[in-house]
Amino acid sequence: MAAAGESLTPAGDMSPLQQAEEAVAALYDFRDHYFERHSLEEAALKVEELKKQLDNVMQLLDSINDQVDNKSVYLMLRGKALNVMPQFDQASLDALSKAVKLDPKLVEAWNHLGEEYWKNKDVEAAKNCFLGALNHSKNKVSLRNLSMVLRQLGKDPAERIKLVEESVEKAKEAVQLDIKDGTSWFILGNAYLSMFFAENQNPKVLKQCMSAYAQAEKDSVANCNSDLHYNRAIAYKYQEEYQLALVGFARAAALDPLWPDPQEKEQQLVSYLTKVQDMVDTKGKTKGKKLQTMISEISENHLGVYKGGSYTSQSGKTIDLAYVMLQDLSQEINPGKVVLGKVVCTVTTEEPVPFTFCMVDSADTCCAVTLYNVAPGYGVKIGDSVAIPEPYVQSLDVQYGDMTFHYLSIRVDSPVVLVVNGRKLGLDKQAPSVLGVSAKSE
Incomplete structure (x- = not known):
């Protein structure tokens, strides 16, 4: 394995084509295992260093051009070497x-x-190439x-x-x-993530995504991707x-310090x-006065179909519900309970998912509500x-540098379960959330 700054051009008693194959293989090894030999502080130099190594390999390939009989393999090695760059x-x-x-x-x-x-x-051309390869060998x-490609x-x-x-099957x-x-596992994870958002957001699929x-x-190459x-941070x-x-x-x-998206997402969050x-x-x-007025206007009549201790679900099942205050809720799911509050603000963000608002209840307790699939x-x-x-209640506790975030939040995965101003929302208020995977690889 070559260290930083060393030439990847092989020497020894090899044929010109063998020299080329060794040099191109070493080039990809340099790229894929860069962080096993370099610190994260050198991450910004990776592309520059890789370009230097590529230049060395291209010099070798140029020098043996007239010595190689198998032009198809030679051309493949030239193309492969140049394809090492992003x-x-x-x-x-x-x-x-x-x-x-x-x-x-x-x-x-x-x-x-x-x-x-x-x-x-050129997605269609890419698809045809991969299908062409599979026609000759399953790999x-x-x-x-x-x-x-299929996901595009x-x-x-x-x-x-x-x-x-x-x-997902591929x-x-x-x-x-x-x-x-690990790269294959990573692509499988991306496929599951796409399936999760495309098909009813089944929690089992998201679990499969995170497992992949x-x-x-576990693979050193994929772990440095x-x-x-x-x-995974998106998930x-x-x-x-x-x-x-x-x-x-x-x-x-x-x-990848040269890729702006992760830093942007981090700062947005x-x-x-x-x-x-x-x-x-x-x-x-x-x-204060306006808040007290809003709280005084909270009425059990605004529970709508949830008023009276029970309601009938879409499947015809009777669900018992007790009206409680926010302070009476437990972590995670709260079966058999319903809360009611006044919206005091909506939170404007750069991303539409989730729609976030804050509400106070009759006991003057405030919490955040994250609403998905709106x-x-x-x-x-x-x-x-x-x-x-x-x-579904979470007590969020996040540490970021010297900043601490700690507040009560309720997650709502569909607007159709809500009753707003005494009326249950209809299916017209629901639409699937769409989140994509990395702009670089997908």
Whole structure:
């Protein structure tokens, strides 16, 4: 293995093509194992150092051009070497295109060609390359890359859901071919995350997603992939595990300081927590007299269908509910209870998910409410009375530098369970939340 600054150009008694193969393999080893030989403080230098190593390899490839008989493999190695960089490279695409024309059975060339098309945002061409590779050999690289591609296709919601399901199956196949490959586990985690948001947000699917990410993290190569930590942080944020989300965004930013998204997400989350904390502490900055007036207007009549100790669910089952104060709630789910309060503020954020507001109850207790899967343009407003049945409660406790966030929060996964101003909300107020995986890899 080469250390920092050393040439990756091999020496010894090898044929020119063998020298090229060794040099390109060492180039990828340098990229994939960079943080096993360098500190995080050197992360910003990774692309620059990788470019220097690439230049050395290209010099070698240029020097042996006339000595190689197998032009298809030679061209594949040129294209593969250039594909080591994160950005699209036309010379790489040209070399790889020539390689597969000369030898259509070169699976590795098909895979690298597909990756170049992917970088150039030509999704259909990328798909055809990975399918072409699989026609010759079932391999983990084609399968997991195809999994990524499939999630970008589909003309309507039904077709997109079908393709996401197929994406999961392709990623599973890749994992089965090499269960120790963390990159395949990472792609499977992304596929599950996409499925979670595409199909009814089944908690089991999100659990499978996080399990796949945990498997990926065991692999030193995948664990040094900023995308892994970024995407898992997105999932943590959705689960309101904000401490873990902040750690994930920070890790992604440290691994790739030149990629702005992790730092932006980290700061957006800190800003969000700061705003919510302030709004809970000040009860929406509502003045004393106005606040007391709002509290005095809270009436059990605003419980709507939840008034009277029970209600009938959509399945026809009778659900017993006791009207209680916020201070009477326990952590996590509160079966058989309903709370009622007045909206004192909504929290404006850069991201629409979740829709967040604060409410106070008759005992003058204030809490935050995070509302998911809300139809665009809908949200409660200040002064609304909101009833929440069987609330899921969290006492959030997050530490960030010298900042501490600690407040009571209720999570509501669908607006249709709410009663607002005495009326139960309809399905027209519901729409699925859409969160995507890393902009770099997906």
